Amino acid sequence: MAEPSAQHTMNASEMAAAIAQGTATSEQLVRACLQRIHERDSVVKAWAFLDPGRAIQQAQKADKHQAGGGDLGPLHGVPVGLKDIIDTRDMPTECGSDHFRGRRPANDATVVSLLRAAGAVILGKTITTEFALTGQRGTTNPHDAKRTPGGSSSGSAAAVADHMVPLAIGSQTGGSVLRPASYCGVYGYKPTYGRISRKGVFIISRPLDHLGVYGNSLRDLAMIADSLMVFDPADFDMQAPCGAALLDALNETLSSAPLKLAFVKGPPWALAEDHLEPVMQTYLRGLGERAQEVELGGIFDRALDAHSTVMDVSLWHNLSSYYLDHRDHLMVETQERVEAGRDISAESYVEATELVGSLNHAVDQLLGHHDAMITASATGEAPLGLKSTGNAAFQRMWTLMGVPTLSLPLMTGPNGMPIGVQLIGRRGGDADLFRVAKKLLGETD
């Protein structure tokens, strides 16, 4: 059990266990997190909205429920941060946009209801770039305040990395869950497309938007994701069943067969920083025969362009009304992103979307011979400066394909900044991906 002064450093599984065993109360842990935020947020700037009184009230209610002998959900008493594009009925939801300043949704998003049902305490809302795009809102990297934490889930990744909260939800349309995980040195997970409801979440692209999660261990990701991966008919792009029983997968005895990973470079590596190749090669040498470089077929050369086409069209479709009616409310970065999709033909869009099935088919073939694909989670360390959130190239094609991806904080760059190892599975193969990650961590930790 951590000392009270260090309770905020406990990960979510430790917090849940301590509460369940009575060695800590939810109120103590929530107060520890709030204290950490109080001390650090003037530098990190991870939080868009925080109401300490309301958070403590929720924790006290959880403790009272437990004292009364009530059943405990898997996240009972554990604080969680929410990217500020996720509607909450008791806190504002501003989507990082002046346009939504002070907006108070009437209802919780489905994921918020699921978190509450699992016993979680909603600690507050984390800073997002404007509309989850590229317009930065001031969050800094906890490891170096002169560097970006990445985006668009800037506050969620930074808050978990800085141990302000053990769990947070982010979203990914380009590379917005995994890239910040890589830059901030936390665990990040984007499930298969259509597995977490986006009802009550600000939508910028129905075919690309995914919710994802951050934590400080693989088990933490599984714990929160199992609570969130539930079919919701109100998100029209979900298909039952959605659950992947990730904790069950982690609790299984590992097979003794050696890991067989496909190191895939593919088109994104042309955009890597110079320092990435030696860092990755060092890591891969540690894996020995377990990782073998595999060429992705020529079809993948079209994946980044296809992602851009779908994203640009989606942004115009979903954001043009703001752009046309209140352009002056939008950051210049956002205006530029929205404009890009204005004149794209349906023909180009269909060509891009029809590539998705072919790419997934190619991955299915590849993963007939390998347990998962492995690569870096970003083009390099978090870049210096807060103007840009960095390059999403290492996520975009996996987002387009809707395959599950994990970022594990296992590498370090030349400036001492973290770089994630990215594991990629096949669509629907989320549990298998967690099995691979457990094995990788067990074998290389």
Add this chain to the structure above:
Amino acid sequence: MAEPSAQHTMNASEMAAAIAQGTATSEQLVRACLQRIHERDSVVKAWAFLDPGRAIQQAQKADKHQAGGGDLGPLHGVPVGLKDIIDTRDMPTECGSDHFRGRRPANDATVVSLLRAAGAVILGKTITTEFALTGQRGTTNPHDAKRTPGGSSSGSAAAVADHMVPLAIGSQTGGSVLRPASYCGVYGYKPTYGRISRKGVFIISRPLDHLGVYGNSLRDLAMIADSLMVFDPADFDMQAPCGAALLDALNETLSSAPLKLAFVKGPPWALAEDHLEPVMQTYLRGLGERAQEVELGGIFDRALDAHSTVMDVSLWHNLSSYYLDHRDHLMVETQERVEAGRDISAESYVEATELVGSLNHAVDQLLGHHDAMITASATGEAPLGLKSTGNAAFQRMWTLMGVPTLSLPLMTGPNGMPIGVQLIGRRGGDADLFRVAKKLLGETD
């Protein structure tokens, strides 16, 4: 057991049973069908390709297999007709187009492999309009040669209606399976989207193309569909599982609860012929309390336009290369269809496709209170003349939504021509739809 001279009038279930029981051979039945075609096809013009010798060879092989004590597939020895957009390695596949005159595919389409595996005899290829669009290729309605059989699966529906073959496969992108079923007075079934592989089938619209089946009884449809609804990773729009166990559903004891059908008129009825309303009302009166008129919500007012947008975009996407390179090979009707999608924006296309989820959600809500929807299968009787294949308005929104539909030949128009009763279920609810149809036939036959 039918007299040899009338063996061609047996339906598929009767043929399969007679072969299995040894009261008829596949060769006898195939010869009976070929004889019927020989007598009638100069009027009906249902067949694009027929090789009697090859059909008889297949039948003899089936009989020999049976004589040797081999296992019998569910369609053992039963002849089947294939719309001529479905690739066959041993017959030409011309897609109703001069452009493909004499084309010989190297491989069977997946559905052809599945039919052969189920023991079926591929009798021949049935006439399709050009590229399964609206350019007629001369097939007539077996009930009145001055009328269209409908299209685009003209030959498949006409051949089954004329008892030239007990089963045939068609395809539907607008209303091409159900409308010909209605006009020709046969049973027709279009499964939920993504349940029958289109690998090796000429694609005109990935989001809209469905394969479907024709027969002369509900059980016949179930029998052939069960053999075809199998996951195939080569059709990138399929998702496992695909099977619906339709025969099992028909073999269950019916529940005693009275049917509760929602009679839906919705936007297509504005396009109905004057004679349809009284014919439908007479049929509905026979159902009494079992059918109640239900208003579809305002969202359905956009469904027909949305279908047009998706279809037009798809046609340009898939057919523009033929149009641009060999326009003179295309029928004028086809040229006009292809041109329509040339200048549609991605924005319009996305708006149309995003409506699909909302429409399905509305249907799911409605079918929480009703067993199925019921309406007519076409705007009226088969129209006079062979220039037009009739109006697809009564199918187009269900095709867009990908919900399962059945046409049952239960009504007759003022000129004595058949009109189908259409049953519509929820996406994935194919077995339930067959249960409803069985009950409806039992109660009203």
